[in-house]
Amino acid sequence: MKTGTLGRSLLLALAALCVVAAFVVLDWYPTVKNLGRLRRERSDWDRKIKDYGAMAGSLEFPSAAENALLAQMDSQVLQALPRVDSENAWFGLARAELLEGAKGLADAVMLFRQDEALDSGPPGLRGWLTLQEPSIRQVFRAADPLYGVFPPHLATEWRLASQPLGLALQIPLPELLNFINRISWGVARLEIVHLRLEPLERIARAWLVCRGVYRAPGPSARSEEWARGKGGEELLIDPDSPLLLQRIDPLLAPGVEKKELPPAGTPW
Amino acid sequence: MDEANERLGRRRRRWPFYLLLTLAAVSLLLHATKYLRGKEIAERQRQYSELVRTRPIAATKARRARFYQRHFFLAFPMAVSYATADFVRRVEAVAPPLRLLAVQVDPGLHDLGFELTVEAAGIGPRTARRQLAVFLERLRAVPSVTLVDLSGLGPTARGRGARVFTVKGRAELQP
Numbered sequence: 532m533k534t535g536t537l538g539r540s541l542l543l544a545l546a547a548l549c550v551v552a553a554f555v556v557l558d559w560y561p562t563v564k565n566l567g568r569l570r571r572e573r574s575d576w577d578r579k580i581k582d583y584g585a586m587a588g589s590l591e592f593p594s595a596a597e598n599a600l601l602a603q604m605d606s607q608v609l610q611a612l613p614r615v616d617s618e619n620a621w622f623g624l625a626r627a628e629l630l631e632g633a634k635g636l637a638d639a640v641m642l643f644r645q646d647e648a649l650d651s652g653p654p655g656l657r658g659w660l661t662l663q664e665p666s667i668r669q670v671f672r673a674a675d676p677l678y679g680v681f682p683p684h685l686a687t688e689w690r691l692a693s694q695p696l697g698l699a700l701q702i703p704l705p706e707l708l709n710f711i712n713r714i715s716w717g718v719a720r721l722e723i724v725h726l727r728l729e730p731l732e733r734i735a736r737a738w739l740v741c742r743g744v745y746r747a748p749g750p751s752a753r754s755e756e757w758a759r760g761k762g763g764e765e766l767l768i769d770p771d772s773p774l775l776l777q778r779i780d781p782l783l784a785p786g787v788e789k790k791e792l793p794p795a796g797t798p799w
Numbered sequence: 800m801d802e803a804n805e806r807l808g809r810r811r812r813r814w815p816f817y818l819l820l821t822l823a824a825v826s827l828l829l830h831a832t833k834y835l836r837g838k839e840i841a842e843r844q845r846q847y848s849e850l851v852r853t854r855p856i857a858a859t860k861a862r863r864a865r866f867y868q869r870h871f872f873l874a875f876p877m878a879v880s881y882a883t884a885d886f887v888r889r890v891e892a893v894a895p896p897l898r899l900l901a902v903q904v905d906p907g908l909h910d911l912g913f914e915l916t917v918e919a920a921g922i923g924p925r926t927a928r929r930q931l932a933v934f935l936e937r938l939r940a941v942p943s944v945t946l947v948d949l950s951g952l953g954p955t956a957r958g959r960g961a962r963v964f965t966v967k968g969r970a971e972l973q974p
Contacts, residue, residue, distance in 0.1 A: 547818055554822045562829040569836040576843035580850065587854040593862070601862050604869045611873055704891065712884040715876035722876045723883055726904040730891060766871065766908050768864050775860040787874045790881050792888060 591778045600779055609689065613718050614746040618694065621719070621745045625696055628717035636710070640700045645671045649699075656701045659736060663727065670725040670740045671695055692747040695724065699738040707735050712792050719743045879906040882972045886943060890915060893937040897930055900963065910945065911970045920961040927962050935966065943970040 593601065615621045626642050641652030641660075649660040649667070660667070674695035700707065707728070714721050721741035728737040883904050891899055897917040905912040917934065919927035931949075938947050947968040
């Protein structure tokens with residue numbers, strides 16, 4: 532009789548232990564594990580909130596004046612870019628502008644496109660350009676990659692396109708340098724891609740390949756290339772720069788200025 | 800006496816019920832804690848989102864970065880043409896007594912790459928080397944120049960005592 536009671540008690544104790552073990556294994560352990568994970572997650576969020584608060588404290592949020600300045604920027608860029616009726620029209624615009632800028636020197640300046648032969652222009656210059664032709668063609672090919680200043684979607688929206696243009700000239704060095712300095716002052720906004728200059732006895736000769744950015748009338752091969760994000764050098768921006776933490780002061784924001792070179796012979 | 804024994808026996812028979820009740824209570828407590836902790840996390844997420852919405856750091860920095868990018872784009876052509884012309888002007892000033900044969904400039908987004916070809920004529924090799932050293936020193940002193948490198952193995956002889964050197968380097972767009 533006693534053996535039977537003891538056996539039953541043991542069986543009950545075993546069953547009770549099994550039940551406790553089942554609770555522990557199937558419910559308590561996963562729950563406690565989850566609680567630990569949730570505690571860590573809560574600490575993470577607390578830290579994030581604290582860090583964000585500290586970062587926000589070091590940042591000057593835009594004022595109304597700065598917001599207005601930021602909003603105007605895109606329209607300023609759009610206004611600065613020439614809008615042309617055709618790809619050829621841009622070249623015509625750049626040519627007219629350059630020749631007008633080279634007052635009295637128009638005969639000494641020769642303009643050419645990527646696919647044009649270099650057999651026109653002043654005789655002395657023509658022979659030199661023939662010798663330089665392989666280098667010029669190579670620079671033209673390299674001038675195509677576009678800058679990563681605008682994201683592809685904006686390039687598509689604004690129909691941005693760019694094309695290279697070559698020019699060569701043979702004039703006295705001071706005048707040549709002034710011409711180079713003023714090359715970007717016009718509406719065509721020519722960017723120098725490459726310059727080769729050779730000072731001679733009394734004059735200097737040079738050839739340049741420039742690039743112009745403009746707004747194309749419609750989708751073209753040149754604008755699509757930009758939109759695909761094909762680009763050479765990327766403009767580097769430091770996301771941790773303290774400049775980005777400060778408000779842009781409209782009065783201190785550097786302007787786009789036309790700067791003349793110092794007169795020839797000025798010591799530096 | 801029998802009744803008391805029976806009550807005791809009944810109470811003893813109820814222990815599995817109490818055990819289960821205790822286990823269930825502990826489970827309930829744990830789940831309640833988990834639920835409350837989940838709510839706390841949701842609250843913190845909401846706080847964080849609200850903070851990001853009301854004090855947008857990344858968006859503000861991105862807008863400012865865009866401003867400076869656009870500004871750079873507008874000023875870039877003029878900065879390049881001025882830097883190129885000014886660089887040639889300065890090099891031409893420091894070259895004598897060496898003769899500047901050619902200047903090549905390749906402007907990039909951040910700086911200018913240059914290659915200069917200079918000639919030393921009518922002098923001995925030692926004098927030519929000394930003049931070249933002086934030229935390189937003067938070139939390094941040009942405010943915008945950041946790197947000067949005498950490329951190649953050395954001068955190329957051009958006959959009649961003329962030696963041609965090639966100097967490569969980099970210069971800043973806005974010194």
